[in-house]
Amino acid sequence: MKFEAVTIKDIAKALSLSTSTVSRALRDSYEISAETKKLVLEYAREINYRPNPIALSLKEKRSRSIGVIVCEIANTFFSQTINGIESVAYDKGYNVIISQSHESYVREVIDLQYLASRSIDGLLISVTTETKDFSHLRELHERGFPIVFFDRVVDEIKTHKVVANNHKAAFEAASHLIRKGYKNIANLANAPNLRITQERVEGYRKALSGNGLKVEESLIQYCEHGGLIYEEVEEALDKLYNQKPLPDAIIATADKLTTSCLRYFAKKGLKVPDDVALIGFSNSDLTELLNPPLTVIRQHAFKMGEIATQLLLSQIESKRPVVDFETIVLDTELIIRQSSR
């Protein structure tokens, strides 16, 4: 069932004018007389005329829409980021097309092809944990296609990037635990290939060694799939509990890892913070209602989305090719609650 829209031709025919005259009248051109304008405008409103954006896109070679690829919109961090993206895009008259990669490299590539073929004007992306080959992105980027990375960025592609100050975030979290007297602080980390993981682990290391604590490598456990599969987290935590020294505190460096940790503790009957303290990266507003209320590292996700979108749109609308790329670093927030006392 087709939905027939009103076109400029219908107006032209009805008013016995040419399409060019109607077009110019609608755009308030100086070459059209006041009365003709009035006539056209009134009739256009009457029959509820809307310009066909597809025809415009074809002519202008731009669709006024941008693509976003994230792992999961159900992840609060990403849904907040998307809110930020949307708010800026909306203001500037851009459309946002969201795709989920579900932490799958294959899906990311397909999504990208799909979005590119839908003629988006630019792309915002946070890559998957599986993404180690960046040729799909590099190829587009080299052809001059505007891409802005946020959160999980790709080092080797030179373009705008927006990231959290992951090093500082992990450093502060670990320092906080150290001040509270914890000695054997474990790190439940995301996929090791991710830049954000490396930074977070580095910040953790710095805090420990800076406070005279030895960094036990066995206290750092990575999760290749970023906690998307619970079994993976369980395995990592099992390893932590099958080595010495046993952890008296854990820093979980991703949303999913944090909640999976709690699930594991519940299953094993471990009490937080008595048996083990917990600090997690999380943007969920339910963390304060958890048992116990969770100490979290909260990212300014909305702002990250806003800034990334501003950078992307400025690049899209730039007359000359952009060569001067920025990397914006946003501070995080450590919210101290019961789980780390």
Add this chain to the structure above:
Amino acid sequence: MKFEAVTIKDIAKALSLSTSTVSRALRDSYEISAETKKLVLEYAREINYRPNPIALSLKEKRSRSIGVIVCEIANTFFSQTINGIESVAYDKGYNVIISQSHESYVREVIDLQYLASRSIDGLLISVTTETKDFSHLRELHERGFPIVFFDRVVDEIKTHKVVANNHKAAFEAASHLIRKGYKNIANLANAPNLRITQERVEGYRKALSGNGLKVEESLIQYCEHGGLIYEEVEEALDKLYNQKPLPDAIIATADKLTTSCLRYFAKKGLKVPDDVALIGFSNSDLTELLNPPLTVIRQHAFKMGEIATQLLLSQIESKRPVVDFETIVLDTELIIRQSSR
């Protein structure tokens, strides 16, 4: 900065063929010789040709994209629904454009205009709590534009709808509380104008009266904004606690209301389930980690999204106008945990 794509003309010029021949070769037409086809196909792959979907849309008068309007994608129920929508749309080669109304009627109307002007082929929508005037939707619908409602449906517009069995869900939740011995079961309800609210309240009423309990009207409190504003929920709960009989159990009939309830209890020092039992509609997977683990009514959100999208796409792709509309009702799931014992 523009991104120049390869067109069919480039191929035609390079191979000294006409655009029509290239077009036909690419579409594997029988009137093109095998060798020409091979030539074109190989060259097209070589220069990485992708058909311009905008040009196609213009010709075919369809964009192969559908619009979705929900209140908040950060709401787990909606993000799960969107996952379902996406999976079906993706399979059929459709694009999904998501807009958030943020529970604002004005925003909903703007979103709708925006989406319609972006020439989407159809719309999936769950209306806001503020939406009492449906003319923006009715107008489109009457012009033959395919719309499918899900979750928060509009009665007076005859089209496909997908809803939860709200009556049964609330009935089961209330019955469960009654079996557990609770006598003064309150209902913290969503906006009273919503159909889903009415059904949920009705199910609650039926369970009470069916079990010989009197329905106290003061034990039913509505939240006009669906819990988006915490203060509103606080006010409603204050009212519940400033009347007699005091509630010994509460049924919260929306995701946001459920969590706001817990926040209120924490603030007031009320213990669940000792001071008051709680059952809430919620699709968050964090509810079992809450303090205490929450008894919830879980909707099959993913499935709801899938079905709604199937209905929409079947209508879009139907040759004749669809007149026979379906309303699909999905059962919910009562997951019993500590908060209601």
Add this chain to the structure above:
DNA sequence: GTTTTTTACGCAATCGTTCCCGATTTATAC
């Protein structure tokens, strides 16, 4: 009264693709 300028509009090309007609060549039929 003639020339120039201004006003107000139409024609046609353009964006990338499809598809209806022709047109030309080659193969088959008689």
Add this chain to the structure above:
DNA sequence: GTATAAATCGGGAACGATTGCGTAAAAAAC
């Protein structure tokens, strides 16, 4: 050998909107 039928390709209109250019009529200038 001629007529007919395939086979293979090109020309050009169309989708909806914009825009440079051309032009008629009216107004202004001389």
